[in-house]
Amino acid sequence: MRSGLRETVAVLAGVLAPLLLALALIPFRTSVTHTNLALLLVVVVVAVAALGSRLAGAVAALSAAAWFDFFHTEPYQSFHIQDRADVETAVLLLVVGLLVSQLAARARTLRRVAVVDASHLERLHGTTRLARFSTSADDVVRRVRRELAEVLELRECRFEYGALVGRPPRLDPDGSVKVAGWIWDVDRQGWPDGEIELRATVHGRYEGRFMMTPAPGAAPPPLEARLVAVDLAAQAAAALGHFAPQRS
Template sequence: MKLEEVLEARRGAVTAVALVVPFLACGVLAAAGRPLPDASAVVALALLIVAASATGLRPAGLAASVSSAVGFDYFLTKPYESLTIHDSEDVQVAVLLLLVGFAVNELALWGQRQRAELGRARGYLDGVMATAESVATPGGEPQRVIAAVAARLRDVLRLDSCEYHASTHLPGGPVLGRDGSVTRSGLTLDVDRSGLPIDEVILLPVHVGGRQRGYFTLTAASRVSRPSVQQRRVAVLLADQLSALLDTSTQDH
């Protein structure tokens, strides 16, 4: 079984559990004795919603929210074992339970996205530092450093390929600037929305002492890559590491 199929099966199983457990929990609470204080039931159901949201799967969190509201209505409000609610306060509790569940789910997902973004940013910085250390290593081979920088650029920008060309002439095409913008013929491309161009390579110049010594060709043809402006600036920093090596080699000669 492929990894994608395993993950899809896991997501389906987690969502199914999130849908069933709150409804059954309401049944257990009802069997324990009625009437049950609304506050106690809501707290118990909220904990189940938080647990489902913590999985990082939006369908699981939403399923737990809907299941909690329906289970609360069916088992814990009069008339019992019916989806009809006569008491306006019970209606408010059911609606609030549903809304709070949706809010908790979105907050949990937002927190996970923030942690993931921080983890990626740390990884990018670690990559820059590792490349800088390889440049600073005495006797470092230029080709090895160039290959390391190209590999980092492929990872940071999610590229298909990345190659370095030693040339004082920059051919035509989109250019990745130092501010992270991508321009073509003087016009700034909306990378955040449309992604990197897939019909032509992007050029990343490498300058030493204000003069161009070469450039990287960045290719993203097989899929749409939308690196953030922070990622694009990290790419420029990586290219700067190569310029430091080229500057050192020039001084040595």
Template sequence: MTRSVSAWPSATWWRPAVRVAAVLTPLVVCAILFTVRDQVTAATDVLVLVLLVVAAAATGDRLAALLAAFSAGVWFDFFLTEPYLRFVIADAEDIEATTLLVVISLAVTEIALWGYRQQGREARRSGYLEGVLGAARAVAEGTTPAKTVVDVVARQITDVLEADDCRYVAGPVGDVRFAVLDHDGVLTRNGRPVDVDRIGLPVDEYVAIPVRRGAEVVGYFLVTAVSHAVFPTREQRRFAVLMAHQVAALGSSA
């Protein structure tokens, strides 16, 4: 199954632990920098704290990064601006430095998270392509039983669409109530397009992905997504259709 790069470890303590660290680490670092404040410039202090925010953003958790940015600004004010050890800033340059710290931290957070999302997208795309190529290879070699190929494709479609279940049904789509996913990734229901990006896949009805051999529909994959709302992208939907079409080459043995 293809996982998002931003997926967290399964341990339930991990996310809260990262967020607690995002709050406490700037406190500890600012306290250390306070002891050497005469040897370190304010610009260096800001860079060190920005690095901490980057580290928090690298986890892929926006809240952790925002907490780190807020904590860095607060403790920079408390430890590293005059009057020291008070939440007061008397010097205009210190006010500017604190403001820049927070603004830069927030900007870096968004840039880091954007890069994280792009990396996740590329990983998912690579996984989808591997699935399609694997199915095509199994069909071309002809050594894998048709039922096994169909089962593998069904699992891949389930994963790509983040659905609950998927199974193959031989023959044309017989129920007009089914929503139908076409080769362009467009979902239609009762002849009308469904805005999947906004409302997700139907939770009250099946989604059918027809398998065509030429103009003939030889079967279809029946997708169920009833336990939770899912919003597969147009690209994900097109990959699902592409994988379903691999079954057409199996002939009547499917």
């Protein structure tokens, strides 16, 4: 499911799920304490936030507080609250719902980051093993080309041996991108037009360069992905340096 559609569904769930639960609990509003009713509504807020986003969680918290007020505090079917204890419960429901929704959304974000980091580590580990045990530098270069295409969402990636020619945009070791000597704001502007150069160097020794063409409309890669790309290129450079005697 695309992120935009998922967000829309989550926000709608944030509006409707607390309403439906509040309606289902109407027969029990005289036999269950308002505190317990509020806790049940908080569970719905957590579920929406875990599946959606901070926005969806915030909408669910607001919806839960509103429908708790409307259906479960006197006078019923009114947003006016007479009892001070009910006012405090409604306010606490809103505050706790907002806090818990933020924590749930943050936990989901951290889980996603952990998955991405594990994927990057697997790429680097696999390439390192190939560079160590392969009998051909070309195998390592082909592996790095594939990995770069995936981690940076490239349309094409080729490798050039030999001397540097021209001054294309360049991905530097610190993850920044330079165009004509100036730092390009990748996070805000996306990739620059044309091919981007990534030099394969190790211990200051130049072995070649990867020429990368981003896929049309691809999101700008985060700094972590660009640094992984730099490390992958260094692995290729190390393999090329190791096999240099055989190539010459």
